[in-house]
Amino acid sequence: MTSGRGRDPSLDSHVVYSPRSWADIGPHVFPMEKYAGVVESLRVEDGLGTWLEPEPADRETLLLVHTADYLDDLAGGVHTPRTVASELPLTPEIAAFFVLACGGTARAARRALELGWAVHVGGGFHHAFADRAEGFCYLNDLAVAARAVQRDGLARRIAVIDLDVHQGNGTAAIFEGDDSVFTLSVHQEDNYPIKRRSDRDVGLVSFDPSRAGGPWVEDRTYLEALAPALDEVFAWGPELVLYQAGADPFERDQLGGFRLTREGLARRDRAVLEGCHAGGIPAAITFGGGYAEDVADTIAIHVETIRVAARVWREAA
Numbered sequence: 001m002t003s004g005r006g007r008d009p010s011l012d013s014h015v016v017y018s019p020r021s022w023a024d025i026g027p028h029v030f031p032m033e034k035y036a037g038v039v040e041s042l043r044v045e046d047g048l049g050t051w052l053e054p055e056p057a058d059r060e061t062l063l064l065v066h067t068a069d070y071l072d073d074l075a076g077g078v079h080t081p082r083t084v085a086s087e088l089p090l091t092p093e094i095a096a097f098f099v100l101a102c103g104g105t106a107r108a109a110r111r112a113l114e115l116g117w118a119v120h121v122g123g124g125f126h127h128a129f130a131d132r133a134e135g136f137c138y139l140n141d142l143a144v145a146a147r148a149v150q151r152d153g154l155a156r157r158i159a160v161i162d163l164d165v166h167q168g169n170g171t172a173a174i175f176e177g178d179d180s181v182f183t184l185s186v187h188q189e190d191n192y193p194i195k196r197r198s199d200r201d202v203g204l205v206s207f208d209p210s211r212a213g214g215p216w217v218e219d220r221t222y223l224e225a226l227a228p229a230l231d232e233v234f235a236w237g238p239e240l241v242l243y244q245a246g247a248d249p250f251e252r253d254q255l256g257g258f259r260l261t262r263e264g265l266a267r268r269d270r271a272v273l274e275g276c277h278a279g280g281i282p283a284a285i286t287f288g289g290g291y292a293e294d295v296a297d298t299i300a301i302h303v304e305t306i307r308v309a310a311r312v313w314r315e316a317a
């Protein structure tokens with residue numbers, strides 16, 4: 001199926017997805033249906049035939065990041081200070097969704113190391129801490145994947161490039177002081193969450209009348225701020241990039257204050273993925289947030305990220 005890094009013409013072998021990536025979270029701003037929507041779009045418009053089905057992460061792997069007490073709370077559906085910080089209900093189905101998400105991102109990371117790039121149609125749950133939930137995140141799949149890859153000796157130096165509109169606070173806290181993982185977060189400073197320290201934070205205020213280029217964070221402002229931060233990541237020399245390609249910097253996002261267009265977001269993706277490709281760095285993509293007024297926009301943004309990756313590696317093949 002594979003013919004060497006960056007030379008596989010088919011999307012099928014790069015996409016990690018499970019139709020089980022869904023849980024009933026009640027009426028909620030998080031669009032669970034986006035995962036199936038992305039796969040359907042890829043099937044109809046891009047000829048996606050099949051995909052790689054992930055397995056749920058096992059407890060031993062989750063313990064590489066998360067504490068035993070917290071995992072017990074989740075498994076038992078127990079409401080404790082560790083679980084109540086979540087803004088989601090806690091049901092067995094929802095807990096299983098996050099365990100599967102960890103397996104999916106780990107699978108995508110291994111696939112990226114084999115093929116150059118891969119995408120987990122899911123994941124990017126960057127607000128989860130080692131010992132507690134936060135936001136819409138119970139388990140931090142990015143951190144679990146990084147640790148699993150390190151444990152298995154597949155990569156030592158790993159960078160997390162987190163371009164969700166919200167700071168990757170859980171990921172930053174988990175890897176604080178860890179020289180083997182570089183965390184970059186480019187986010188809206190005046191928004192949730194309470195910030196933690198990443199290795200490199202680019203916190204942009206949504207409206208700044210004194211800013212050159214315009215008071216709002218539009219495509220140009222964002223891309224100009226992103227470029228030097230990416231340079232710093234690539235100069236650090238990662239052997240694997242985990243890319244949290246949040247769709248919520250979009251101009252019509254309900255939870256974000258940035259004004260990026262869909263074209264601007266595609267340029268963002270290209271900056272990340274071309275940089276990875278040029279440096280010979282495998283990239284595993286996860287989705288993160290995305291709360292556009294019209295869920296079709298969120299789906300289209302995620303689909304475009306995948307198309308950009310496919311194009312970048314195909315162009316070079």
Ligand SMILES: [Zn+2]
Pocket residue numbers: 164165166246248288289290
């Ligand atoms: Zn977000």
